[in-house]
Amino acid sequence: MSIIHVDHLSKRYPVAIKQPGLKGTLRHFFRRTYRYIEAVQAISFEIQPGEVVGFLGPNGAGKTTTLKMLTGLIHPSAGQVQVAGYTPFQRPVDFLHQITLVMGQKQQLLWDLPAMDSLRINAAIYGLSDKEFRYRVAELAEMLALADKLSQPVRKLSLGERMKAEMLAALLHRPQILFLDEPTLGLDVNAQVAVRSFLQEYNRRYGATVLLTSHYMADITALCERVLLIYQGQLIYDGSLDKLLEQFAPYREVKIELDCQVNAEDLASYGELETFEGCVASLIVRREALTQTVARLLADLDIKDLTVTDPPVEEVIGRVFQAGAIA
Numbered sequence: 001m002s003i004i005h006v007d008h009l010s011k012r013y014p015v016a017i018k019q020p021g022l023k024g025t026l027r028h029f030f031r032r033t034y035r036y037i038e039a040v041q042a043i044s045f046e047i048q049p050g051e052v053v054g055f056l057g058p059n060g061a062g063k064t065t066t067l068k069m070l071t072g073l074i075h076p077s078a079g080q081v082q083v084a085g086y087t088p089f090q091r092p093v094d095f096l097h098q099i100t101l102v103m104g105q106k107q108q109l110l111w112d113l114p115a116m117d118s119l120r121i122n123a124a125i126y127g128l129s130d131k132e133f134r135y136r137v138a139e140l141a142e143m144l145a146l147a148d149k150l151s152q153p154v155r156k157l158s159l160g161e162r163m164k165a166e167m168l169a170a171l172l173h174r175p176q177i178l179f180l181d182e183p184t185l186g187l188d189v190n191a192q193v194a195v196r197s198f199l200q201e202y203n204r205r206y207g208a209t210v211l212l213t214s215h216y217m218a219d220i221t222a223l224c225e226r227v228l229l230i231y232q233g234q235l236i237y238d239g240s241l242d243k244l245l246e247q248f249a250p251y252r253e254v255k256i257e258l259d260c261q262v263n264a265e266d267l268a269s270y271g272e273l274e275t276f277e278g279c280v281a282s283l284i285v286r287r288e289a290l291t292q293t294v295a296r297l298l299a300d301l302d303i304k305d306l307t308v309t310d311p312p313v314e315e316v317i318g319r320v321f322q323a324g325a326i327a
């Protein structure tokens with residue numbers, strides 16, 4: 001049975017329109033007019049317990065709005081949503097014990113206090129015993145390699161350490177469902193890798209369900225087999241990342257270093273010759289013809305080195321959003 005059930009969920013934001021100048025201000029004060037933004041439009045999906053799903057879309061596509069509806073921060077305008085059997089916007093206490101929302105651009109830890117003090121507050125809110133508190137902090141701090149950082153004021157932590165401490169605070173009550181909105185935002189590559197590995201380990205250890213937005217494709221490729229693509233408020237893809245890449249990147253790049261006797265015309269018979277400089281050539285080959293083409297290249301030519309690369313995932317997803325739909 002699915003742990004997240006979303007059925008034709010929509011959110012429409014009213015935005016007051018104000019004309020410029022004093023007249024506009026007075027009119028705005030007495031008689032407001034509104035326009036409406038259809039931020040999320042009738043999206044439907046199911047997520048099973050333990051799944052890690054990437055939620056992708058360009059800026060303003062409706063990702064944060066969806067996460068806010070799933071965590072009960074805002075009411076949907078229409079549609080149904082059930083998370084762990086609860087209706088999120090009713091915010092029942094049992095529901096709040098099962099979920100967490102981490103937003104990369106927001107922080108819950110108190111700036112001037114050591115993270116440990118904020119953790120104690122969270123422990124009190126969630127009713128953890130002292131023993132549970134110590135055990136969980138020790139366990140998570142070890143997983144996050146953060147143990148010696150919890151006693152210094154949060155403002156003195158590096159961005160990566162602060163994000164890990166935020167993660168610790170958000171997971172202290174051991175939620176089963178994690179909503180993560182850009183959890184690696186602004187982190188350097190090492191810190192991104194550390195947060196990713198931690199999430200993998202948390203998911204493995206507790207069988208937690210994760211719905212994750214990120215503009216860093218490395219987060220998505222490392223963590224998510226399945227992705228949801230949202231574009232202008234509409235869900236345009238729900239399926240495996242591999243299938244999406246196959247569909248939108250039907251080509252591979254084959255780079256070869258060879259004996260310079262070969263001329264460009266000969267090489268063009270193996271695929272689309274993208275570049276040929278010195279003794280290094282780059283060929284674009286359709287995925288389905290890849291094995292056969294590589295075999296022919298190796299048999300026919302004196303090849304010193306050969307590499308096959310996929311186009312970057314960013315580029316492929318960008319292409320999907322440019323098209324605005326999945327064919």
Ligand SMILES: Nc1ncnc2c1ncn2[C@@H]1O[C@H](COP(=O)(O)OP(=O)(O)OP(=O)(O)O)[C@@H](O)[C@H]1O
Pocket residue numbers: 013014015037038039057058059060061062063064065066
């Ligand atoms: N409180 C609000 N009032 C009015 N419009 C809003 C509000 N919050 C978001 N919007 C609008 O709703 C649309 C979706 O915004 P949302 O923040 O959900 O997008 P997003 O996919 O999370 O974008 P980003 O990747 O930039 O964070 C945008 O057009 C945004 O301007």
